[in-house]
Structure formats: structure tokens, C-alpha cells
Amino acid sequence: DAKTTQPTSMDCAEGRAANLPCNHSTISGNEYVYWYRQIHSQGPQYIIHGLKNNETNEMASLIITEDRKSSTLILPHATLRDTAVYYCIVRVTGFQKLVFGTGTRLLVSP
């Protein structure tokens, strides 16, 4: 099963872009990369997912390297409400559960 590695914590100034990295060097060809975030005292919230191509939605952009061994979640203009734990997840092959790691704690400051 592919595992992910994320920095424990990151800081970002309000209004600036937040770039959250994730390493998944053992990812298989048919495994997707998912990003969720968890704001304090709430359940996790889906952000975005992708396979090979870069993806963008109203919340964020996902950049996946050509070899698919790493990805970056980009919040283009971080706000204080983006302070949360961000989880990078690779879907387990053959199973339908998502395995969450410990994530990156992003602190957005004024």
C-alpha cells in the first residue's frame, strides 16, 4: 500500500499562497491522490483529488509531478479560515477505504 509523507506543520501569511507538499514515492499507476482538511472540532472535508494531470477547483489546485512520486496542494490566497490539518492520502489499491496519516498542520497568520 502506498504511504504518504508530509511535513508536520507549516506557516503561511494571510493572502499569500500556501504550498503543501506530499511525498508518495511508492504510489501505483492506478492510485489516486486525495487531499482532505480538518478544521478544529470538525470532521474532515474533501478538497481535491487527481491521478496524473494537475487539477483545480474552487478550493485549491493540485500539482502532481510527472513521475507521480510527489504532489503539492496550493491554496492560492490563504485566509485565516484555512488554518487546519491537511491530509494527503493515496487510495489503497483493491480497497475502498482511505487511510489517513497525521497530516500537515497549516497555520495562517494575519
Next chain:
Amino acid sequence: GAGVSQSPSNKVTEKGKDVELRCDPISGHTALYWYRQSLGQGLEFLIYFQGNSAPDKSGLPSDRFSAERTGGSVSTLTIQRTQQEDSAVYLCASRRGGVLNEKLFFGSGTQLSVL
């Protein structure tokens, strides 16, 4: 309802007692998941239901834990003879199912405290 609903939101119990936690998934969602999250930790997968298929129970930590899903909708997670290490937030999530890559919708969780 509009989202995944969990009840109770908080539960305090004494060691050795049984507890039942309830999850109402989003209407029409065929897949349902239970996770737990201990203080300051990531999410730990417990069990997964998909339609009428046999549930994936691979994450249940002991035989004190069980879950059922009646009528393909509401799910109950039961913890028997609770221990202090069972204290955690228990999160339920649902997914529309069918297409593997659809997103999970989480409830706000049940905070379980075992004294």
C-alpha cells in the same frame, strides 16, 4: 438531511459500560465508513459498509467493537465493556458509492470519554 448526522455529539461513560454511537448518512449514499481519532492523532479506519456487501471490518481494534447498518442507511457502532483507551472522537462518513473516486462526506463526530 443535508449532511452526515451523528449522535450523540458527546458521550461520557464509565469504564466497563457499553455504548452505542449512531450515524445517519446522506440520503442515497450507499457507502458508509467509521473512523476514530484520538487526541492529537490522525484518523484510524475502523469499518466500511458498501450496499449489501459484507463489511470491511479490518480496522476494528478488538472484538469489543462491532457495527451494523440497518436497511442500508443508519449505522450503529457499539463498543462493549468500554476502556479508557477507547476515549476518542468517532467519525462517520458516507459516499455515494459506485464510482470509486467520489469524495467522502464526514459528520462532526461523537466525542467519547470513558472515565
